[in-house]
Amino acid sequence: MVVRIVETFAETRRAARDGAGTIGLVPTMGYLHEGHLSLISATADIADLVVVSLFVNPLQFDDGADLAAYPADLGRDAELAKAHGADVLFAPSVAEMYPEPPVTTVTVRDLTDRLEGAHRPGHFDGVATVVTKLLCGLRPDVASFGRKDAQQLAVVRRLVADLSIPVDIRGLPTVREADGLALSSRNVRLPADARADAVALSRGLFAAADAIEAGERAAAAIERIAEDEISRTPGIGIDYVALVSQDRFAPVDRLDRPAVLATAATVGGVRLIDNVHIDVVGDRFVVDRGRRLERRSVLYEEEPCC
Ligand code: PAF
Numbered sequence: 001m002v003v004r005i006v007e008t009f010a011e012t013r014r015a016a017r018d019g020a021g022t023i024g025l026v027p028t029m030g031y032l033h034e035g036h037l038s039l040i041s042a043t044a045d046i047a048d049l050v051v052v053s054l055f056v057n058p059l060q061f062d063d064g065a066d067l068a069a070y071p072a073d074l075g076r077d078a079e080l081a082k083a084h085g086a087d088v089l090f091a092p093s094v095a096e097m098y099p100e101p102p103v104t105t106v107t108v109r110d111l112t113d114r115l116e117g118a119h120r121p122g123h124f125d126g127v128a129t130v131v132t133k134l135l136c137g138l139r140p141d142v143a144s145f146g147r148k149d150a151q152q153l154a155v156v157r158r159l160v161a162d163l164s165i166p167v168d169i170r171g172l173p174t175v176r177e178a179d180g181l182a183l184s185s186r187n188v189r190l191p192a193d194a195r196a197d198a199v200a201l202s203r204g205l206f207a208a209a210d211a212i213e214a215g216e217r218a219a220a221a222i223e224r225i226a227e228d229e230i231s232r233t234p235g236i237g238i239d240y241v242a243l244v245s246q247d248r249f250a251p252v253d254r255l256d257r258p259a260v261l262a263t264a265a266t267v268g269g270v271r272l273i274d275n276v277h278i279d280v281v282g283d284r285f286v287v288d289r290g291r292r293l294e295r296r297s298v299l300y301e302e303e304p305c306c
Pocket of ligand 1: 027028029055057060127130131149152
């Protein structure tokens with residue numbers, strides 16, 4: 001099947017209905033990298049028809065310059081998405097998505113007060129609003145999000161539960177470069193001399209993961225191990241290292257429920273986030289460190305992004 005590029009909600013729903021069966025949605029802002037491609041492949045494995053949305057959502061940008069500089073390459077996105085199992089690309093205009101400046105928006109309280117929410121006021125309102133519109137407008141059976149954006153995933157799960165939106169939200173493992181750096185469209189902004197330093201984030205998280213697997217349960221000790229390891233690399237500005245619950249993103253004293261060990265730090269002038277999810281499987285804690293690529297990722301050479 002040739003991937004179809006459509007611009008309206010109505011046409012996308014029609015295209016989705018043409019192929020009977022379950023519909024999977026992968027929401028993106030375009031400019032796809034392997035993190036997105038792995039979401040598309042995983043969704044193609046479980047849904048009969050895969051819709052990938054490409055929309056740079058103005059509502060979630062606190063900085064107009066970031067929005068203006070956001071890169072786009074629909075042709076390349078279409079090729080990559082198709083090669084990984086997408087059937088329909090939903091690429092709406094701002095006018096299709098927001099015919100008028102919205103006076104109805106979605107705010108997920110409490111869990112957006114902390115960490116990334118505290119750092120980027122209003123950002124999660126923009127994410128929650130656009131994701132609600134995509135879920136209600138396209139009505140997928142499943143929608144896939146990366147665990148890399150852990151707080152965004154918690155926000156989406158919560159809004160779907162609170163608003164009784166009938167969709168199965170899947171959180172899929174972070175994709176990493178071979179050296180452990182989590183894939184992000186921001187990585188291309190890293191100056192060459194800071195690229196190696198950026199691996200300190202995953203090194204810190206993995207050191208803490210080793211301690212968890214060896215039985216450490218005290219949040220303060222787990223956070224300290226990660227922080228000590230990250231700060232061994234000079235020039236890294238740590239914003240936070242925090243062990244929080246997976247559902248509310250609330251600080252925990254002890255690891256006694258599904259949790260996320262999350263960090264944000266500035267490396268070479270670029271603010272990066274990373275995390276490991278700690279899942280409860282039976283009576284064990286299992287750390288999801290993500291999946292490493294064997295080869296260097298398909299990333300654009302020099303484009304800024306956020
Ligand atoms: O993660 C992203 O790319 C965006 O926040 C999302 C979920 C597509 C909403 O604009």
